[in-house]
Amino acid sequence: MTELLTAAQMRAIETAAIAQGRVTGLALMERAGQGVVAAIFAQWPDLAPAVGAKRGPAPSADASPPEYFRQDDEGEQRAVVLCGPGNNGGDGFVVARLLKEAGWEVDVFLYGDAEKLPPDARENYAQWAALGEVMPLSAYDVQAQAYALGVDALFGTGLTRPLEATVVEKLCDLCTLDRTVAIDIISGFCADSGRFLCEGMPPGVGVSLCVTFHVRKIGHSLADCPLAIAKLRTVDIGLDRRDALRKLGFLSSADEAREANRAVVVRMSDRDDMPTAQLHGQRTIDKAQGHKYSHGHAYVLSGGVGKGGAARLAARGALRVGAGAVTVGVPPAALVENAAQLNAVMLKMIGQASDLSAVLRDARINALCIGPSFGTSSREVRLLAAAIDADRPLVLDADALTILAEHPDLFVQLHPKCVLTPHAGEFGRLFPEMAEKLSATATQGPAYSKVDATREAAKLSGCVVLFKGPDTVIAAPGGRCCINASFQDRAAPWLATAGSGDVLAGFITGLLARGYAPLEAAEYGAWLHTECAVDFGPGLIAEDLPEILPRVLADICSNK
Numbered sequence: 001m002t003e004l005l006t007a008a009q010m011r012a013i014e015t016a017a018i019a020q021g022r023v024t025g026l027a028l029m030e031r032a033g034q035g036v037v038a039a040i041f042a043q044w045p046d047l048a049p050a051v052g053a054k055r056g057p058a059p060s061a062d063a064s065p066p067e068y069f070r071q072d073d074e075g076e077q078r079a080v081v082l083c084g085p086g087n088n089g090g091d092g093f094v095v096a097r098l099l100k101e102a103g104w105e106v107d108v109f110l111y112g113d114a115e116k117l118p119p120d121a122r123e124n125y126a127q128w129a130a131l132g133e134v135m136p137l138s139a140y141d142v143q144a145q146a147y148a149l150g151v152d153a154l155f156g157t158g159l160t161r162p163l164e165a166t167v168v169e170k171l172c173d174l175c176t177l178d179r180t181v182a183i184d185i186i187s188g189f190c191a192d193s194g195r196f197l198c199e200g201m202p203p204g205v206g207v208s209l210c211v212t213f214h215v216r217k218i219g220h221s222l223a224d225c226p227l228a229i230a231k232l233r234t235v236d237i238g239l240d241r242r243d244a245l246r247k248l249g250f251l252s253s254a255d256e257a258r259e260a261n262r263a264v265v266v267r268m269s270d271r272d273d274m275p276t277a278q279l280h281g282q283r284t285i286d287k288a289q290g291h292k293y294s295h296g297h298a299y300v301l302s303g304g305v306g307k308g309g310a311a312r313l314a315a316r317g318a319l320r321v322g323a324g325a326v327t328v329g330v331p332p333a334a335l336v337e338n339a340a341q342l343n344a345v346m347l348k349m350i351g352q353a354s355d356l357s358a359v360l361r362d363a364r365i366n367a368l369c370i371g372p373s374f375g376t377s378s379r380e381v382r383l384l385a386a387a388i389d390a391d392r393p394l395v396l397d398a399d400a401l402t403i404l405a406e407h408p409d410l411f412v413q414l415h416p417k418c419v420l421t422p423h424a425g426e427f428g429r430l431f432p433e434m435a436e437k438l439s440a441t442a443t444q445g446p447a448y449s450k451v452d453a454t455r456e457a458a459k460l461s462g463c464v465v466l467f468k469g470p471d472t473v474i475a476a477p478g479g480r481c482c483i484n485a486s487f488q489d490r491a492a493p494w495l496a497t498a499g500s501g502d503v504l505a506g507f508i509t510g511l512l513a514r515g516y517a518p519l520e521a522a523e524y525g526a527w528l529h530t531e532c533a534v535d536f537g538p539g540l541i542a543e544d545l546p547e548i549l550p551r552v553l554a555d556i557c558s559n560k
């Protein structure tokens, strides 16, 4: 799990480090450029020059200064670097210089006026100008040379408005090269929202590698931005995470709780910090009891005749993730059909809301799931009302979300033990205001983001909201927020398959039954769901997800 930063937070950290005299802006820019060059050579060892007498491993980002020697028997490589009017452009000049020192031919194009560059960028412009020419961006022609590498240093975290059309055009030209590197973030994307400012991401935008500094920004894991990056690397430029901020009063220790609520974390393939022992079965509701109910009892309410598959998938997920017992509650007419399909999962007839209320007198039933193919008629509305009223941990998905959108009287009854799991369409029906802001054209940065929308939704509903997608955002009413990112080496597009959301609802319900708090259950459920899909690979159908889970859990434990 990694904490992500906004552009403003990153600026504050840099400003604090510089103000404290720990480092100069120029030194940070040099380290940033070195980190980019090291990342390029690590990504493509065939581009790396020999280090010293013989070809060796790529230099690390903190090796300073790197010494490269061109091997005379090798042909010159040619790179193009597009620099912008801010410090991102400054990083570009450093990269151009380091590549040149490594024996490359480098063509540099500048967008804007060199006289107006900020001081550190201007210094690096001057250093480059002593080595080579700087041409205006308008003169850049991707066809003019056989470029082995293209570097996008037009805009970074300082982007505040949409790119001019001519700049987008040049960026798209750059992206046609086989090997393209974006410094910090692809120009045009807002670092806080991951949205391409203006009309959305032009189809030609995409880079092989993006190298960012210190820690990832929120935008790297949201919306279109991660889809346009084949590989993302973060390089250390010697900044503290928080100490510098705290010492300068940007952050007092009294603010910690508030800060935790403002933080956005991302989950990638970071199995190391998952509570593996707990996930693997050692977490119990009541440690004094060693039987099945000590791992909780989850209830999944099913739809009517011919509609039980979704609830059965959710129930299977809840059981596999470790709930001690799982029961599917069905209307009388669907009893036989479900009995023919269920073994380890138990079955109970739940005709009307009064049946549910009676069942829930058993305090051992400690998690509920309502929604997958549930139905939206008056019977289901009454059942949903009874479930919310029971004040138990409760996952609300699919049809339950439709009911909530149509019944404001129920929506206001939601409580902190509820977890809502909408996809984009359901989110739009439940939270039209936020959805509208999210779909409006982003004309300035920082743009309204999926994190903003989910946080607002969680606050409004008073419960945990898990807004699905490859960039699943999970937020609690207090502001705590997590992104479950499924991109690059963790991309699993085959997860978009019928019933996959039902299994996710089941995983979360099972974790709730095992005693996880709603936010934790949603975070771990989403993370495991993606891990299962990545592990299984293409061809996945929803039934595979619960079945692959034991192997995923075993892998996690054996990696420890």
Ligand SMILES: NC(=O)C1=CN([C@@H]2O[C@H](COP(=O)(O)OP(=O)(O)OC[C@H]3O[C@@H](n4cnc5c(N)ncnc54)[C@H](O)[C@@H]3O)[C@@H](O)[C@H]2O)[C@@H](O)CC1
Binding pocket: 014, 025, 028, 029, 030, 032, 084, 085, 086, 087, 088, 089, 090, 091, 118, 154, 155, 156, 157, 158, 159, 160, 161, 162, 163, 164, 183, 184, 185, 213, 237
């Ligand atoms: N501040 C520092 O100490 C460091 C900054 N670094 C680099 O600096 C970048 C941030 O630098 P800046 O804050 O200067 O921001 P940028 O380099 O992203 O550009 C900001 C400049 O572009 C202008 N601008 C914004 N949107 C525009 C648009 N659509 N069209 C035309 N002009 C536009 C702004 O008015 C400003 O002058 C980071 O992304 C990173 O690459 C790194 O060197 C690490 C150290």
Ligand SMILES: [K+]
Binding pocket: 088, 152, 153, 154, 155, 156, 182, 183, 184, 185, 186, 187
């Ligand atoms: K850039």
